Amino acid sequence: MHWRIDIPYRFSRAVAAVLCMLLCCSAVLSAVADKPAKQKKENRRAESHQIELLEQNWLQALTKSDTAVLEKLMAEDFLAISANGTLSDKKQYLQRVSSGVNAFTTIDVMDIKVRMQPSAAVVVSQVRVLGQLDSRPVNAVYRYTKVYGRATNGQWRVLNLEATRVSGPEEMGMHRGTPLSLRPSQDH
Numbered sequence: 001m002h003w004r005i006d007i008p009y010r011f012s013r014a015v016a017a018v019l020c021m022l023l024c025c026s027a028v029l030s031a032v033a034d035k036p037a038k039q040k041k042e043n044r045r046a047e048s049h050q051i052e053l054l055e056q057n058w059l060q061a062l063t064k065s066d067t068a069v070l071e072k073l074m075a076e077d078f079l080a081i082s083a084n085g086t087l088s089d090k091k092q093y094l095q096r097v098s099s100g101v102n103a104f105t106t107i108d109v110m111d112i113k114v115r116m117q118p119s120a121a122v123v124v125s126q127v128r129v130l131g132q133l134d135s136r137p138v139n140a141v142y143r144y145t146k147v148y149g150r151a152t153n154g155q156w157r158v159l160n161l162e163a164t165r166v167s168g169p170e171e172m173g174m175h176r177g178t179p180l181s182l183r184p185s186q187d188h
Contacts, residue, residue, distance in 0.1 A: 104131035
């Protein structure tokens with residue numbers, strides 16, 4: 001038994017046109033589906049850049065002891081942990097900067113990484129600091145972590161800052177983050 005189906009020419013053209021249209025729609029839908037992912041990545045890059053600019057503003061304000069700028073960048077519930085373990089709230093931190101107890105002449109950024117989250121940003125940085133810390137001269141390298149949160153008005157504000165001393169004078173017992181007691185002896 002042999003089956004033969006005759007399809008009119010007009011019908012086969014219509015099927016071909018429908019198949020072609022389905023392929024085109026599939027391509028368009030695929031491109032549209034990729035667009036939100038690309039847009040999201042571009043938005044994250046733009047927000048990351050915005051955080052880097054805020055970081056520059058923060059560091060410039062510190063070197064100028066400009067507490068007005070710092071205050072605008074801080075959340076109301078801001079907390080800072082200094083390299084010596086001192087915990088400060090917003091008012092205490094601003095007081096230390098305005099009084100000159102902490103006065104920075106130079107803060108050079110050596111490395112910065114920004115990690116974006118939907119409503120937060122985490123900055124991990126390494127800086128060389130020259131100036132005065134706790135009314136004592138300082139010339140050292142620090143790493144710090146700063147957490148930004150998005151306020152209800154959409155603006156980024158610093159929620160938390162924590163600093164860790166990486167290196168300083170040898171008498172401080174530190175060299176690139178390694179205590180002297182753990183460093184190989186140089187007497188050999």
